Amino acid sequence: MKTNPLVLRRLALVAAALILIVTVIFVFLRTGPLAPIKVTVAQATQGSLNPAIFGIGTVEARRSWMVGPTVAGRVLRVNVDVGDVVKAGQLLAEMDPVDLDQRLAALDASLARAGSTQLSAQAQVQDANARHALAAANTQRNQDLARQNFISPGALDARLQEQASAEAALQAARANQSGAEQDRTRLKAERAGLVQQRGNVRLLAPADGVVTSRDAEAGSTVVAGQPVLRLIDPSSLWVKLRVDQGRSAGLAPGLKGQIVLRSQPQTPHPGQVARMELLADSVTEERIAQVAFMQMPVNVSVGEMAEVTLQLPTTTPALLLPNASIQHQQGQTGVWRLNGDKPEFTPVQLGSSSLDGLVQVLTGLDNNDRVVVYSEKALNPGARVKVVTALAAATLAGKP
Template sequence: MKASSIGTRRLALIGLGILLVAAMSYVVMRSGPLAPTRVTVVQAAEGQITPQLFGIGTVEARRSYLIGPTTAGRVRSVTVDVGDTVKTGQPVAEMDPVDLDERTAALDASVARAGSAMAAAEAQRRDAQARRELAAVNARRYVELGRQNFISTGAVEARLQEEASADALVNTADANLAAARQDQQRLAAERAGLRQQRANVRLLAPADGVVTSRDAEPGSTVVAGQAVLRVIEPSSLWVKVRLDQARSGGLAVGLPAQIVLRSSQGRPFPGKVARVEALSDSVTEERVAQIGFDQVPAGLSVGELAEVTLSLPATAKTVLLPNAAIKRRQAQTGVWVIDAGTLRFTPVRIGQAGLDGQIQVLDGVNPGMTVVVHSEKEIGERSRITVVDALTGRQP
């Protein structure tokens, strides 16, 4: 009786152990290190993709003017302030003329004196011409008398010499008159240059715009070319944006753009690519483009950050896959394909990608193939997998 009871307990313990081992094996195979890798998949399908470029930029002015003197001097007055609107030709500041007015008055007097000298030279020239005409008449008369032997040869030669002297006096008068005229022209040019310097003392707005900076105050001294004021044309504001070189293959002037300013989050402004810079940044591997607004927003400030999205032309129909499905294995780009329940790594040739995560597969995958998108760990050809809807949540 005792032996039978002991045998029954042994059988019960053996059965319990078998159940425990089976349960542990089930747990290990389902959730332990030997469990199949959970993966999510997608069916390859054809479609079109609209590639987009995204970049961060800053608002700048296409036309900006630095207003300053052409010579060193002291600022006498500044008549506008930051934020003021100015018109073309409007006086915005004035430099101290120092002695320009006195030098102009002195040159005015010199020009007048040169005019008097030119008048005197003109009178001397007329007198010399009259003397030459008289000397020529006397010379002809004496030559005729000498031919008839009424006067001596010496008297004839004396009259001819007087005629030559009169000619020389006329040439001298012509030279003096030309010198006086040139001196007057030189002084007039100096006066015009001095008056231009005097006019440059008044700083004028070169175009309609808004004052963005006031860099000098009355009493301060500035050098030639140093800015006293900065003016921009509000209608010329655009966004200077940097774009990834690897994705900028279709970047061209005229591409439509959506601009989201930091001050207007969620409200995009339409625009177009106005210019693509010829020089790229080799350090950051970015290309630079200027994006113009279709209509410049009111209250836009220079230096404001903006997010720019450019839309490239739609591609032809090709196989599309999520970007996460593209893997690199042994220097090859490809995807994991599930074929008859087994895994197979297939090399692919990819094309353009969209901001929605879709990417073109130009070769290697046909429509209808089942492709692995995500896996909870690295997989290989011999990996055991189980397909799930999502990697997060409870394990099926």
């Protein structure tokens, strides 16, 4: 029996169409919108964390000084340069004293004159004392004579008037003496103040240190409080650390850690939190702490960037998950837990986290639960997923 070629051709076309339809459906289900979402998973396991706090800071000096004049003036000379080591009390620079020396000479002359005036007042007091004593003696004799009627009452009144005049003259002499002493005291105070001003033009080192900046040269005019030189104590260097407020739990004085300077990335230096700042930065949302070096490193520079890692105490055992598995859905923090082969969003309560990417899960999961770490696109409850060992970097989705 012969087969009709037309029928064979139609059967071949139908078979080819069926194969094509099956192929399209297979490709559509494997790589199209209905294809399962590739995910990587992790299993919740019991363990302890070694949490740490990480932050970036700059090297600063705990003790630094700005040396400058207390009044406006012109710089006469600068005796030191940047990098020089200075001792406490060393003359660093000097301001032009202008007329201070002449004013001191004028005050010295005024003091000498005040001394002469004071001596003259003392002599006047002595003379007034003598006149008063003589007048008192004469009055006493005349009173005795008047009681015996040897002199008239008018003569006694004259002696009494002489005694009163002598007393007034004595009081005036004493007042002049007191005024002369006060004038001399005033001149001494003015001279002491002028001497202090003259001493202020000599800029002395307040402590042992190193010159870090020379901000004015000879001939420059500076205002009061403007620094001519800046000094630091090189043994007081520490790191001004900034830590994200959300990750600063446990930050406290005495916490030990490692400091890695930008110029010495392979050499960690031990450090310890010396002080916590009471004021945080509300703009950058950071807390500020000062971390001191346990041993001062060599060739460290002020202003250098540093990375600080502070070690916290080991936590109690709890469920641990990769931090990348944590997601946020509708204001809730949770994970995509695999219920069989279907993902479902499970809210969890988190604890401490470590710098190696692990986080504690306090509630919401059981031991050995599988959760999605990475997915090639956003997940939905009940979505079809396919567990793989790794995803290409370009296809990662749903990362925290």
